[in-house]
Amino acid sequence: MRRGVRMRVTGRALLGSVAILLAGCGSSSPTTPQVQAPTGLNYSLNPASYPKGVAIAPNTPSSGGGAVSSYAVNPALPAGLTLNTTTGVITGTPGTAAPATNYTVTATNAGGSASVGLSITVTQTAATATQLAITTQPATTSEGVALPASVRVEIRDADGALVTNATNTVTLAIGNNAGNGTLSGTQTAAAVAGVATFPGLSINQAGTAYTLTAAANGLTGTTSTPFNVLINFISVGVGSFTTCGVSVSGAAYCWGRNDLGQLGDGTIVNRSLPTRVVAPGGVQFLAVAQNGRDASAGVANCGRTTTGAAYCWGSGSAGNIGDGALLDRLTATLVAAPGGVAFNSITAGGVHSCGTTAGGAGYCWGIGVRGALGDGTGLNRPLPTQVPAPGGGLFATIGAGSGTTCGTTQAGAAYCWGAGTSSQIGDGAAVDRLSPTLVAAPGGVTFAAAQAGGSVSCGLAFGGVVYCWGSGANGQIGDGANATRATPVPVTAPGGVTFSRLATSVIHSCALSTTGAAYCWGANTVGQLGDGTLTDRNVPTAVSMPVGVTFTAISAGQDHSCGLTAQGAIYCWGWNTNGQLGDGTTVSPRLTPVRVAR
Template identity: 40%
Template sequence: MLAVLVTALCLTGLAAPPASAQPSPPTDIALAWGNNDFGQLGDGTTTSSSMPINVHLPSGVQLTAIAAGSFHSLALTTDGHVLAWGNNGYGQLGDGATTNRSTPVEVLLPAGVQVTAISGGQYHSLALTSDGRVFAWGYNAYGQLGDGTTTNRSTPVEVHLPAGVQATAISGGGYHSLALTSDGRVLAWGNNSAGQLGDGTTTQRTTPVEVHLPAGTQATAIGAGAYHSLALTSDGRVLAWGNNFYGQLGDGTTTNRSTPVEVLLPAGVQVTAIASAWYYNLALTSDGRVLAWGENNFGQLGDGTTTDRLTPVAVHLPVGVQVTAISANAYHSLALTSDGRILAWGYNVSGQLGDGTTTDSSTPVQVHLPPFTRATAIAAGAYHSLALAVREASSTTLTASPTTVTPGQPVTLTAHVTCTAGTPTGGEVVFFDGTTQIGTATVNAEGNATLTTTSLGLGTHEITARFQGEGTCPPSVSEPVTVTVEEAPQTALTLDKRVVSEGPFKVGDRVEYAYTVTNTGNTELHNVTVTDDLVARVTCDATTIAPGQSTTCHGSHTITRSDVTPCKTAKERGGDKGHGKHQVMRCQVTNTAQATAIDPNGDEVTSDEATATITVKVEKKKEKEKEHCRKHHGHKKVYGNDRCDDGHHRRVAEQA
């Protein structure tokens, strides 16, 4: 069927419109789908595809714009060169040959020429240079190359623009071409059988002539169809001229016009971009909607019908969709959305709608772009489509709170996902402890996925979050976060108390004590102190002790009579004379100590009490005499063994 159509096109002079080149960020991804009889998909084959496939670009090449002729394709590189592939029967690939190419070849531009924009016509190509010149190559039977001849060219020749004129935009139509000048005029050349050059005649031109725009009008964009032309004005209106058989001039009639007439846009609509197809047109409005008018036999106007329209109607875009670029060719249309998707509608005999089918659609369907790619530019050929795309990227960051825990203590893991296409609206994040999966969480509207786990065992854990990808947001993995699980803090103190001084002891002796404080827990303790019920002040060698470590503390006490209790009587040899026996009292002095410290949480840790007991000897005889003196004389002192301090001498009787 396509072969018959191509033959018919050649016989009737039916022409394909240009595909306007949209500026795009540099990319090494070019996609193509639809008919591939001439290699116009650029994948090295001539096999058609109803789904986008990768164009085989030269290694290291990056593109900024793409354009389609009827059966060939063009791409602009970041260094100002032009690549071409597909049909080359008239030299429209510009490589000096007329051999079809199924992968891109470089257009042989003149030395030093830097190209800034490209456009494809039916069988010819155009390039705009950085200094405002225009070059053309390919089919030239109607003078559409603008070099003053009708000779086909397999390498670029310069269009004969009027002296001093600089072009700012170009558009290749069926068999004619347009250029926009820096002062807002429009130039046209080539076939003029339906008045598509807009100069008030139907005379063919091999060099540019000026379109007769209304007085005071400045054009800001142009579009060349098969036998008609469009211009967008600085105030958002659209002008049209040439063939009007299907109402493609949008003025409510089917009358051809050799000078521009105004398209009857809906009231209040401002147009920001235009695209011309063979016999219909598209317009992009300032609020992201798309209008269409003209031929509609395959639903290419996208209004849900196959009825031709003499004035613009709205394309039935999905709810909420905003369009940023449009392109149209023979019988199908493309729209680029603000979120990098591509919509297509119209004729689909070769899969040019890119939805995996060959079924026509009178309303937009979504092109099946490769996963995690975002389109940045579009171009419609006669039966194929092109796009530039960039790889989406995502980034996942992970936080853990807390990062040091005890067994069974909850740890909250929070992954945050960001994407170049915007915040993801779903998708799963899988959390891993090393290579072991520990849980899954869904990304919320803020791009966060949260998991709380109590399953981490003792030791150090390297936790990662792996976003699984969603929509146009590809997978990504976070940097690891370390979580340490430690034994639960256990605090314990022991206190050992011992007497350092050597006995025997008596009242009035100074006794030295040593205290050993040991940290028997698993966490450091500080502010170590020891208190003793008899020792006024205890000092420690260290006040901070690590687990398993000890510190020594020191204190002393002078024995007083009130300390000695209880007592036991015992006979001992001795006395002032001879070897008589006298009785002594063996009394005990016991003091109690306790250690305290502060743990890392600020809580007090206390040891068990520790005691030390010493024996203090007190002679019973002396005690009896003291009692006698106190009782009978009111004196407290005894001198020697038998004198009270009032000077009276008496011997203390044994029974006293």
């Protein structure tokens, strides 16, 4: 046996072996495996329903195909829920109830994407009621008139969400009682589906910044935002430099000059806004007066109450308060009427006042110079004194003026007494009369009302024609001339106009048509006719009424006039240096009507 045999490899053989090895290796790049897109995406809970306020169990996705690199959702999940964009897991605590909503979740990788619709509902949990919220706030209204919309009170949980299964009993009350008012209407209500509704609420006294409070046992109460209750006027009376009105609540308000206490608010400060008359507790004034001056103003003002009592305030130096004293009164003071006398109308002239009873008796008090009180003496009377009705007749109305008084009987005859040197008595003469004297009306004319002014008197005849008599120097007769008329003559009314109300003042008069339009005539030196000019008019001239406004009552004072709307607003025009127009200013004159602030 041979030992130590050596193998000899030549260079040629080595090169060949290398070549063979190299031939076994390809010359191209290595192949990368292809990524598969996600498939069959879904969630462990789909559809999903979660109670509000409770942490959810993680909602986990599943899918086939390749591994998912990211997740996205559209639209955004309900408040409090989140999607992990890496794992796709949905977690969190829903904070707001939401109806069933479809959300699209998309899983994506390098190979593509897959989507699934995921329905999620967030239900309202049986929340615990903790608080109240007024959701329909009271709006500005007028006294005695229902609030424009029902007040709504919601029962809510601690998060402020409506508790729809709550049935608590809720009570409303006045919070800030700005006008010492009383709340009327449904004030206690059981909630339905978590809401208590209060229709027909009203407050009987005007005031600024009233609030309502809502309360329920065991719940935190709430207070409304402030709201205003406006004065709802149902009567207006105009005097020398003041104006008064009676509201639906029975309160009397006055504004203008107050140097003698004629505003009745306990001061002698002028007021350019309605100021409540201070009256004894329980006193309610009425806005019922056939001559339209139930609360009117000279140097003393008077009003009639629901019980037929008369109260006056202002200057009393000549007995025109009627309480038996000769003192000014800064607040409403009871007129000392004879026992058993109850007034069904009251009128205040410049320096005296009068009233009628349901039985047809007439009484006057105050300054009787020149016979203004009609008792035949010409004396001042600090207490009501009966006016003798001629022929045993009964008075239906009395209208006191400046030194002259007129009235009508229940038979429609007109009588005047007092100052008559300008022929304002209407009997054909120009002399004073100490007792009621028959007005020489044209044949067949009977009067529904008669009212003295200053140098002129007027009457409203049945049938809607106005007659005037006395001085016509400023056109106040209204017949187209500026002459004195010793007996009644008809005013020249515009074609087709029939009058329903009359107001006579010192040197001008106003009347209302049956359609609620206002007409005035006579002196217009300070715009008291309301036609936009300073030109005297000797025939009835239309007042420049605001658009859409009509009047139900009208009153004329010395230098200004006012009208009342069916909606309880008062408009005034003329002289305003004492604030008697009630618009909060003393801008004067006002040539057309401005609204009295309420």
